[in-house]
Amino acid sequence: MITKLLLVLKKWALPVLVLYVVALTIGSLAHVGGIPSLGSSFDDKIYHFTAYFLFTILVYNYCRTVKLTHVILISAISVIIYGIIIEVLQQVLTSYRTLDVYDALANTLGVVFASLMITFRNKQS
Template identity: 55%
Template sequence: MVSLVRLKDIPSFGFSFDDKIYHAIAYFVFALLVFNYCYSKNYKRGLLISAVIPIGYGIIVEVLQFTMTTHRTFDVYDAIANSLGAILAVLVLRYLMKTKVKMN
């Protein structure tokens, strides 16, 4: 679980909020993967599940960082970045579904 280990030498975008960009990208991809699974299983609420699981997981990981590590801390802005990444993925997927883009 990358969220609980010490990370070094991560490339910088040059912003003070680089880590938030990484969080959003990671959870965007996470939501896409959850949706892909849901889509392959023909779940009716795949979009909802694709948002709820990554957001819930992101919150749980932030709490675990606070309680189980000495080198990571709880950061509400990380949780927000995680959530925004997942929500953005769901919005993109919803748009693609409405425009009838083939998902296979």
């Protein structure tokens, strides 16, 4: 059963990652309204943290399927760079979004937390 699940995850790693990147890019650059409130003053940062946490796991999952070395480091660095590029594009391409250092920080914290979780999970296996 586990072997079949791993094969399915391998098979769908790239399509799931590509769909996520497209959705994240559109969500980051489009004029999005009506995002549900979580009831805090920093909802936006929670969404950033969560999105980049999941993004890191998806990139890691894909990188594992292509048997790269230093998978966690490559995943973390590539997701952080993507986040910075998106923040710059928000400033340059849109009139309704701005570059926010705190968004980039929330993104990076999501990446770091996911990377630590993956590292600890791998050490226990």
